[in-house]
Amino acid sequence: MNIELTPTQKALQQEVRDYMTTLMTPELLEEMKNDDHKEGGGPEFRKQYARMGADGWIGLSWSKALGGKEMSHVEQYIFTDEVVRSGFAYPFLTTESVTPVIAAHASEDVREEVVGGVKQGKVVIAIGYSEPSAGTDLASLKTRAVRDGDDWIINGQKMWTSLANYADYVWLAARTDPDESKKHKGLTMFLVPTTLEGFSVTPVHTLGVRTNATYFNDIRLPDKYRVGDINGGWKLITGQLNVERLSLFTHGQVDSLFQGVGEWAAITDAPGGGKLIEQPWVQHNLAKVKSGLEVVKLICWKQAWAMDQGPLDMAYASTGKVYSSEFFVELYRLLLEVMGQAGTIAAHSPGAVLKGRIEFRWRVGSILTFGGGANEIQRDIIAMAGLWMPRTR
């Protein structure tokens, strides 16, 4: 057992880190001040995303047949960790989770259109799962797709469709069996071009970033945009959710906040003399953060390593999700406490500490414990799959 990065893995980490700094141009940082462009979508974002494609950085995990490099899960994690750390709004769900599913299950035409576009950094896909009355109980969703000749007619509404305001497609889960009691057995996946008539978006402004409500009004969608079997969508959704978690909770993004506060507290004067970091209570908070962060790093590494050995154990995947989401929230608090009231000063206001990054991260972080599968569901899975306890009711 040697739980450290090998020299080759370290070199990859450094290479990605160096590359990503060249992407975060002053123009992009300026563009991201706009709330609507914080998660990408502006012209400068499009330019840098296409540059990643041209430089061969997109789809490294894909098969060689798709033009990828078949990177191991460990290498893929190292890449993801560094990209998230950089702050670039890289569309992971598009590149790492939806595109491989499309490549495996979509029709020839659509595969070329979408996979090729993603590879070049020209295509972004939004996820259309949740609905106003279907969240954690996703299988109760109501958006309908009805067969009409060679097409499907789609009607319904999706909620929390992040990136849909600029995405090229929505990866849509819709009910194709009219019998609602069939729940997850009546769902089919579609790829809906956002240019189609009948598609519309309204913004939803959250505590953190902008997201969207999306509307599907008598959309006529050719059958070639169906992905996978009719009524066979559930398997594609659950497989994708597991991959999603690997990019949600990465170590670098929070480690850099810890380092930022450590550096700030070492140059900031304490009221009674000395530096802030010399105060025992500050040291206590930083030590709490450091001991928790070490586990975030090891959990991420172990999950990636385990996925290279075989399928990821369900209880293990849930353990990582619950621990990381709850620790992220705790970390934001412990670091904000060190800053005190100055921790509430938002980005671009005078006196903002670390450019208001932690103030913003806390607001975005409020979704972590329920997003990507509510923690209660994860604990149910742990009790059943990890401890062989009976199903709760």
Added chain:
Amino acid sequence: MDFNVSEEITSVQQLAAQILGDFAAVDKLKAIEQQDEVFDGALWQALAEAGLLGLDIPDTQGGMDLGFFSLTTLCEEVGRSVAPIPVIPVLVAAASTLRRFASDSQKDQWLPGIADGSRIVTAALEEYNNDDPTLPGCIAEPVAGGYAISGRKICVNLATRAARILVSAMNGDELVVALIDPESAGVTVNRQEVTAGDTRYELVMDKVQVPDADIAANGQWAVTAMRWAQQANRVALAAMALGVCDKMMRITGQYTSEREQFDRAIATFQAVSHRVADCYIDIECLRLVTQQAASLIDQDRPAEDASLIAKIWCGDVTHRVSQASQHCHGGTGVDRDYPLFRYCQWARQIELSAGSSARLTGELGESICKEYLASAVG
């Protein structure tokens, strides 16, 4: 990056589990607890015969030489079985330290006997309000041909059975690591009843004469030795806690799946199952930081922060898992005819040994402070 445990170490761990399972059945534990000294000598011999006392002892001195990591897997299994044998003071704090820092003749003198179970060398690293063996309150006064050592050590295992007890003491500014013969003039041992239920001793030394042949290390070398011993001791405790907590959680998962109230198994209440799921998460966290620190020590790489972090998690997780297990059992958990109470007692003992979470969090904070102040100036 490799989380794989080698086949060799896995089979060692399985062998340990099998022997411990045979010896540490509840009725046998009860019988040992009635003895004057709570120590299972027969089990100790069985482990010696299987080679398991020599996991981190060189083969030239009768050991298997599988390294420090393998020794932590034995500690984990001892925790899982709550068998009354002091593997950490004897095999980690004494033997593993001696193999790395003592002279060749001392290693030849003591390690073969430890490996074959014929002799016990224990260690006494803690004093009252002081768990740091690099800064002991005990005094080592230079005398002709050796040192005269005075002071107190606490909660020492097997102080009356051991051939030697490893202690540290200060000669002015210089640290000395000595092997005390408990038969020497000036040694008094007083029994101490402790939470874990095993027999411990206060070791009182009054100008105990220690010949040069029994001085294991001096000066900076002694500081390095005691720093190593402290880190290894903490990581071994974390590994033992892993076994203790994992077993408590499994007992609790099973009990709540069988215990019925309101005509259903109480595990079907989310409020109950989620507490056990939280134990599962805590234990996985403890496993990761423990394996990280153990593998660093195993490879002779710096493990100062990693061992602190492992022991901080160890202190927090033992407390939380122990209390959750008790709570989910209701009255059954506190009944001494039910096995859970031993695990809870061990959990508290381990939590408070070699530095509590509060103290070590303070220490880690100071180390973070130094690091950032240094880079702020530079």
